[in-house]
Amino acid sequence: MPKINGNEIRPGNTLEHENGLWVAVKVDHVKPGKGGAFAQVEMKNLRDGRKLNERFRSADKVERVRLEQKDQQFLYENDGMLVFMDTETYEQVELPADLLGDRRPFLQDGMTVVIEYHDVEALNVTVPQKVKCKVVETEPVVKGQTAANSFKPAILDNGVKVMVPPFVGQDEDIIVNTESMEYSERA
Structure with a gap:
């Protein structure tokens, strides 16, 4: 595995640190008035979800891990x-539902997701960025209510609550951004 300098760490990088696999969530490059520059890295453990803040100087070396991604x-x-099910080999794999976290309700039957593996261990599941959902409950459309920033609450067919524009009615299909958990567009 390649070693990289502490100042080369970028958000999304997977690192081997303190005998664990960590993903860099947030990286701030700090240049104090006195002393050398360093990277302040907020990391999340891929196995148990713990968070860690660590400082890496440019001279520090860390192992960068490449995860294998499979559809x-x-x-x-x-x-x-x-x-x-692996779409190429048709092998089936069972993973705990909590691996998806708050994105779990957006998982639909037959949906293709990206699973990241380290050797044979599945570490992360990524659902598509945009998912089609049906609005099952929302306030009725009020004619003439066209204020630019007026949104109303809606409950989707998967139980998730999102804010939608006033023109979206009940039983309409919408596209939801699974990263921000917000309304994206009409389907």
């Missing part, structure tokens, strides 16, 4: 375990 299709849920 896999979601099949079904069984006792808190999600079953995915």
Whole structure:
């Protein structure tokens, strides 16, 4: 595995640090008036979700880990375990549902997701950035209410609450951004 300097760490990089796998969430390059510059890195443990703030000077070397990404299709849920199928080899793998976190409701039958592996261990599941959902409950459309920033609450078919523009009515399909958990556009 390649070693990189502490000042080369970027958000999204996976690092091996203190006998664990960490993903860099936020990186700030600090140049104090006195002393050398350093990178203040906020990291999240890929196995247990712990967070850690660490300082890396440019002379510090860290192991950068490359994770293998595979497209896999979601099949079904069984006792808190999600079953995915590799689209090339047709092998099935079971992963805990909490691996998805708050993105879990957006997982739909037959959806293709990206699973990141370190050797044979699955560490992360990424759902598509935009997902089509149906509005099951919202306030009725009020004619003439066209204020630029007026949004109203809506409940989707997966139970998630989002804010939608006033023109979106009940039983309409919308596209939701799964990263920001916000309304994106009409479907």
